[in-house]
Amino acid sequence: LRIPERVQFRYRLDPVDTEWSDAGTRRQAYYTKLRPGNYTFRVIASNDHGVWNETGASFSFRILPAWYQTAWFAVLCGLAIVLIVWMIYRLRLRQVAATLSARFDDRLAERTRLARELHDTFLQTVQSSKMIAEDALREDTDEKRRQQTLEKLSIWLGRAVDEARAAVHSLRGSTTEKNHLSEALQRAVEEHERPASMSVIFSAVGDARDMHPIVRDEIYRIADEAIRNAAAHSRGSRLEIELRYANDLSLRIKDNGQGIDPALLAGGREGHFGLQGMRERASRIRSKLTVVSSAKAGTEVTLVVPGTVVYRYEHPTLFHKLNNTVRRLFHPSGDDDIRPD
Template sequence: CADKKGNIWIGTSTHGIFRYDGKTVVNISKTSNIGEVEARCIFSDSKGNVWIGTTKGITKFDGSFHPISIPGCENIRAIFEDKLGNIWIGTRGRGVFIYDGKDWKQLNSQNGLNNDNAYSFVQDKKGKLWIGTGGGVFVYSDGKINKHYSVNEGLCNSYAGSMVIDKFGTIWVGTDNCVARFDGNKFLSITTKEGLTSGTVYLINTDNFGNIWVGTNKGLDRIALTEKGEIESIRNYGKDEGFKGIECNSRATCIDLEGCLWFGTIKGAIKFDPKEELVRKPEMPILNITDIKLFYDAVEWQKHSDTLSQWYALPSELKLAHDENHLTFYFSGISKTLPENIRYSFKLEGFDKDWSPYDELSSTTYSNLPPGKYRFLVKASTKAGIESEAPAEFSFEIKAPFWTSWWFLLLCVIGLCGAIYVYNEYRKRKHELYLERLEKIIKQRTAEIVKQRDENEILLKEVHHRVKNNLQIINSLINIQSDYVNDPKASELFREIRNRIRTISLVHEKLYKSTDYGNINVKEYVNMLVENLIDTYSINKEISLKLDLEVQHFNLNTIIPLGLLLNEVISNSFKYAFNEIEDGLIEIELHKSNVSDEYTIIIGDNGKGYDQKLLDSENSTLGLELIKILATQLNGTIERIEKEGTYYILKFKPLKD
């Protein structure tokens, strides 16, 4: 440490205490009664007293040496004075001892700390005392521990071996893994990734210019801060920069009355004046691109260019074919003062977005470069951050293949358009020929179908004509036979048979006269059927026919049983309904269901209705049974409606062809 008189006190582990007055170094252990103690820390208080902490206890120097007797206070690691003049002593294994000038007070794991190894102290602007221990950082205020910071609050390591407060009031902690910087809420880590020589920090201090100095096991680092207290840069000092001690000792640092920093290392004490450089200012590296290889092979570049560089015979305005796109650049930086510390950063304009990180490799390779214009840039820097004056550069061009040129693309477009045109014409002609053949086939097939249809029509008409004629012959034979029958019941039976045959014959007559052989016009058919029955029964009365037919047509399989059923019902009407009235009405309604394929037909007359005796007669029973059979054949049901006259309702489904 530095005392009030400007003396520098240096403690060692094997040779006791030394004092340096600026001219002479004196071994105090040999000139006083303190002996060759193993000193761990030395501190100068505000009154000019020097406190020496050793593995055995504490000695105070106020002109002479006085051992301080504190029960249990040994293995001293840190001594500190707060703003009130209290002396804080950190020990290894016994916690913290606090001296207010009269009494000693102990702070350990029994009353606030969770770790009894105390290594460092600092006091912030608010008067809070920060204690660095083996278990993190503790904050002491108002006579007690109020806060504890550990790994959970951002410390990269729980060992807080050294601490310092910068001019902005920020607390910096040296640990075994990093430097931790407190932002007001938590600690942020600074490691080798940010530029430290090592994460193993042995000491930390600040100079009069606000820089933070970090001593590690691999050298010394200076952290420069901006005007706002943020990290601006980190510079490393090692043997080449004059810091010959390399590995620092724990908490072995102080600043003297002249603002010079002192660092204790394993090879002695080093004094550094921040106002000056440790060594003379290094010269900027001299940088050149020394060679360029193509696919890792040396190239006679004079074959590629008429102009070559003076020293390394590299071509200017180099133009390469599209497949010569694998280049390796070699470069070299020369520093007269620090030749072994040169690092390089490079960038290929036209390919890279950013400069590469600094690295000691002196070559780089770019493969599969696309066609284009490029400029390779490389710059050199020493570890001290001294960069070459300007980047070395090399420009070249990789020509595009002919198939990417505008004229080739134009030819391809023209050729493609021509091919599309020819192909479309070919397809168009092929389609026309296909349509011609198809039209010819269609005409031929149509003629065949028309011919076949005409033949079928003639044949079908002939069939219907013959069926109708045969039915008429049968009807005539029955009519002749009925003339020889005297029994009224038998005559009536013959008449009913003739009506039924005539009903079927009417269907074939309609088909014979129709052009649509699949369907029969229902209204026309019913009219013909009723007219035939009027002629048959020779009723000399005004009989009206009321039709309400939603359905226009039925096929042959449906119309025949439906016609026979209508014949039976209407025949019954002519036989029984109009005996007592002059004006009769026969009603037929035909409707189709809106929700299914079922049809409903209502048939009836406004006559007197059936006589119960007639209903019970044999003839009547046969007719009614036939009606039921025909309804079943139509997949339907028929029942009588309770209404004036005689009415039936038939629900059925048309039969398929």
């Protein structure tokens, strides 16, 4: 100890170090990132003649864990992860169940509508045809009257065929192919029987865009019902159909016929579900349905479907997301407007 600057040091920190570290004449030791636990710091030294003190000195200490290093925190993290995974799993199950339920409800609603249509049209027509046939089979019927009855029966059976064809037509997946809504509407015009004097003008404005199949099919069914009503009841000479692709999808069907009675336009015909079905379909796809009718100008049906609902976006932009959110806030269940002029 006569020459302290020649004293050599070695140190070791148990249980971090496995061997002695030579510090030379340096009198400091540095350790970083020590984990919580118990430690023993050992030091040995030698004099200027190189004689080492093998016993040395030691100092024991303990580093307390931080709150995020405790066992209870690790257990809580594990439980939180398990809870989050379970919640995600439950949420996914609810989404799947809601989707299936919505599909089943749509199918049930469609079957109910078809059952009503068959009851109101097809079955009544068949029943009337049966009564006409029974009248023709009466023994006291003369040949001329029987001929007239058979002609009437032929007309009624033809009407029954048309009504059955219309019911089957509504079951077809008419718009399952990609971007063929315009072609499907043109086929609907051709398949519905209309007066020979009625001319049809069809126009599609804008480039066809990829649409969600379910929304596209609802649009088609609304249009099909409007076309069928115009062809069967308007008694007009002109039918205009316009399909417009823009930020929103718009569809306009207009005839120059006799219009719809205001009472029927507001509440619908008792036992019939044409207008009511159109409104329900428009509401399901959060669209705006407008029906304007007058005896002088005919009937005009307009359907406007938000682009964020009908169009497919491969990579939705922030604008589309915000626009969709705003529409859901202000129009949670769609909108329809029916006005008699």
